[in-house]
Amino acid sequence: MGGVIQYGLEKGSNKWKGKLFVFDDRLVVPLSEDAEVISQCKHCNTPNDVYYNCANMDCNDLFTCCLDCLKSHKGCCCSSCETAPRVRPYREDGSSKPFRKMAHSCCSIS
Numbered sequence: 499m500g501g502v503i504q505y506g507l508e509k510g511s512n513k514w515k516g517k518l519f520v521f522d523d524r525l526v527v528p529l530s531e532d533a534e535v536i537s538q539c540k541h542c543n544t545p546n547d548v549y550y551n552c553a554n555m556d557c558n559d560l561f562t563c564c565l566d567c568l569k570s571h572k573g574c575c576c577s578s579c580e581t582a583p584r585v586r587p588y589r590e591d592g593s594s595k596p597f598r599k600m601a602h603s604c605c606s607i608s
């Protein structure tokens with residue numbers, strides 16, 4: 499904690515243009531290792547960290563979605579995918595399995 503900010507201070511902000519250099523370089527490093535990553539449903543922006551592949555086979559994009567929106571959008575990431583020619587039929591029997599980001603599931607999506 500504070501390592502990034504301290505680094506900037508030690509190096510001297512005038513030399514490195516302060517924050518800009520430090521954060522450009524280290525933006526990808528989370529400030530806290532155990533910080534909880536909160537994603538949002540792509541459609542309704544409620545906190546959600548369950549990922550799905552878009553049902554549009556030509557998109558197949560990975561997106562976070564809540565169950566309500568998954569149903570109402572037929573498992574698609576956006577409205578244009580819903581009307582795409584090759585959309586997997588959305589079924590509620592669990593065939594379109596959600597998976598969690600952190601635990602790499604062994605049952606792959608086929």
Ligand SMILES: [Zn+2]
Pocket residue numbers: 539540541542543544563564565566567568
């Ligand atoms: Zn939603």
Ligand SMILES: [Zn+2]
Pocket residue numbers: 552553554557558559574575576579
């Ligand atoms: Zn899509």
